[in-house]
Amino acid sequence: MSVLIVGAGFTGSVLSKTLRVTAPELTLTVWEKSRGAGGRQATKRDGEHSCDIGAQYLTHWQSDEFFQPYINVLKSTNVIHELKGNIINAPSKYEGNCVHYVAHKGMNSTSKYFLSGTNVFYGTRVTSLKMLNDQSNTSQIEVKNSEGRSAKFDAVVFTIPAPQLLEIDMDGKMAPETREDISKVQFTPRFSLMVVFDEAPEYDWVMKYHADDVVRFTVWDNVKRSHGLDPTLLIHCSALYAVKNTDVKTKEEVGQEMLVRLKELFPELPVPKKVIPHFWRYGQVYKPYPGSPGLVTINERPLILAGGDSFMETSNLSMCAKAAEILGDSLKDRFNIPKIPLREVHLK
């Protein structure tokens, strides 16, 4: 049986590993529209410089037993390590009962770890699906990408932000109620700014949260990841500022405003040598799919599923791992494969 996973973010990557290890009878392919893995855990690379511009850390809550084996395997393979250094004004929810982990090679290396060994096609955006029924009554899905090429699969699993599902032609298979519920999913947008200096002053913090209307968060990426390259500061704007400026200003205009505010917050900073803005239209889930069901079945036969943080209660990496397990179980149900969790066979 052939399965196409759409999206090489954390959900799609963990799902690919889950199926490769616990359902080897499935033939897996991943199509990812970007040039690399990680999705919203992106690590921007520009010449010799690199910087995490989306998710900053994996948080492991003491009470989260589910996520423990994922943390263990990423730690034991040296993909992640505990965050060292001061966090100033961290949100109170983080006080005392969790540990943050960061990735030396960039946050997207966690997705790359789980994807290793899977057939991934980058720069391949899914645009449409067509149901195929042959005379023997088995059915497949013909999936087309933005380059006009297509391939046939027995099942398709989407792990993309829910609003992006509505951009795909599903051959009339998405029920109107599902479409309506998907249109209720809301994300907060976010502008990020990567700022590289030749030299920078030493600070007694690695991350700082700000009560400012423009700048919400600053992190020294080179200190966080101990990569020894040029001082690199990453800035996230405030949620309100992002909402106000989405589709009003370009990311370059917003980047200039964020830079001006940065200079007001840290007048001692020198003039940067490189400034790269990024816009996250779909940042973190603000309103999930009604009822947070974990996944939705878009079509039964042939099977089309959609999952990821849009369908969970919260938008974080532990939830994405859970979403991957839910999707994996649903596929195994359909193809009569025993439901052995990845946590039990591989991530001990």
Ligand SMILES: Cc1cc2nc3c(=O)[nH]c(=O)nc-3n(C[C@H](O)[C@H](O)[C@H](O)COP(=O)(O)OP(=O)(O)OC[C@H]3O[C@@H](n4cnc5c(N)ncnc54)[C@H](O)[C@@H]3O)c2cc1C
């Ligand atoms: C600025 C920011 C900061 C965050 N900070 C944290 C944090 O510190 N800790 C934390 O736990 N979480 C954080 N999050 C949330 C976390 O990043 C997400 O919950 C998680 O990365 C979602 O993973 P995913 O795989 O479900 O989705 P995505 O990462 O969105 O992956 C979906 C993938 O699908 C691809 N795709 C989309 N459409 C198509 C298509 N048609 N065809 C092919 N491919 C397609 C996309 O390119 C993408 O790679 C943050 C998010 C943002 C944006």
